[in-house]
Amino acid sequence: MNANGNRKTQLLVLLVVVSNVLGNVSLSHGMQQVGRIVSASPFDYLKAFTNPWTAAGICILAIWMLCDLALLSRADLSFVLPVTASAYVLVALFGRILLHEHISWLRWLGIVLITGGVVLAEETPTRTTKGPPEHLI
Amino acid sequence: MKWLLVAIIAICNTLGDVLNTAGMKRQGEVQDLRPQTLAWMVRRAVVNPYVIAGIAAMAVSFFALLSLLSIANVSFAVPATAASYLLETLLAKYVLGEDVRTRRWAAATLVAAGVVLLQF
Numbered sequence: 001m002n003a004n005g006n007r008k009t010q011l012l013v014l015l016v017v018v019s020n021v022l023g024n025v026s027l028s029h030g031m032q033q034v035g036r037i038v039s040a041s042p043f044d045y046l047k048a049f050t051n052p053w054t055a056a057g058i059c060i061l062a063i064w065m066l067c068d069l070a071l072l073s074r075a076d077l078s079f080v081l082p083v084t085a086s087a088y089v090l091v092a093l094f095g096r097i098l099l100h101e102h103i104s105w106l107r108w109l110g111i112v113l114i115t116g117g118v119v120l121a122e123e124t125p126t127r128t129t130k131g132p133p134e135h136l137i
Numbered sequence: 138m139k140w141l142l143v144a145i146i147a148i149c150n151t152l153g154d155v156l157n158t159a160g161m162k163r164q165g166e167v168q169d170l171r172p173q174t175l176a177w178m179v180r181r182a183v184v185n186p187y188v189i190a191g192i193a194a195m196a197v198s199f200f201a202l203l204s205l206l207s208i209a210n211v212s213f214a215v216p217a218t219a220a221s222y223l224l225e226t227l228l229a230k231y232v233l234g235e236d237v238r239t240r241r242w243a244a245a246t247l248v249a250a251g252v253v254l255l256q257f
Binding site: 106 | 154155157158161162164165166167168169170175178179182188192195199200203206207222225226228229230233234235236237238240241243244245246247248250251252253254255256257
C-alpha cells in the first residue's frame with residue numbers, strides 16, 4: 001500500500017480508537033445511572049436508551065461501527081486488534097488526568113505492555129492479504 | 138449468570154470481528170470517508186451475508202455487555218476480553234489467511250497481558 005493509502009488507514013485507526021473511547025465511557029456512565037437490567041427481551045433495554053448518556057454512547061458507537069468496518073475493509077484483523085487496543089491506554093490516562101484516579105504500578109505495567117503491543121503491530125504492514133479469503137467465497 | 142454473559146460476549150465478539158473482516162474484504166477497500174462513499178459502503182454491507190452475520194453477532198455481544206455492566210463491574214469481562222485477542226489472532230491467521238508472524242503474535246500477547254494487568 002502506498003504512503004497516502006497508509007495515511008488513510010492510520011486516520012481510520014485514530015477515528016476508531018477515539019469513537020470507541022468516547023462511546024464506551026458515555027454508555028458506561030449512562031448504564032450506571034440506569035441501574036440493573038438483565039433480560040432476553042430487547043424492549044427492556046429501550047428504557048435505558050432514554051438516558052441521554054446512554055443514547056449519546058450508542059450514537060457514538062454507531063459511528064465507531066462504520067469506521068471499524070471501513071478500517072477492516074483496508075487492513076488485517078491481526079493488525080487492527082492490537083493497534084486499536086490503544087483505546088485502553090487512553091481510558092486509563094483520561095481517568096488519571098481528568099478524574100485523578102490512582103493508577104497502581106501493576107496498571108502502569110499494563111499500560112506499558114499494551115503500548116508495546118501497539119508499537120510492535122504498527123511496525124507490521126497494514127494489509128498482508130490480496131482480495132477476499134479464497135476459501136470463504 | 139455473570140460467567141454465561143462473559144462467555145457470550147467473548148464468543149460473539151470474536152465471531153463478529155472475523156465475519157466482518159471476511160465480509161469487508163469481499164466488498165472492497167473503502168477509499169475515503171466522504172458521506173457518499175460511506176453510504177455506498179453501507180448499501181453493500183446490508184446485503185453482504187458475512188457482514189449481516191458479523192453485526193448480528195456483535196449486537197448479541199453488545200446486549201450481553203449492557204446486561205453485564207448493569208450487574209457487575211467492567212473488570213468482570215476482562216479474562217474473556219484478553220483471551221479473545223489471542224483467539225482472534227489465531228483465526229485471522231488460519232481462517233482469514235493473514236500473514237501473522239512473531240511481531241503480531243508478540244503484539245497480541247502483550248495487549249492480552251496488559252489488559253489483564255489494567256484491572257489491578
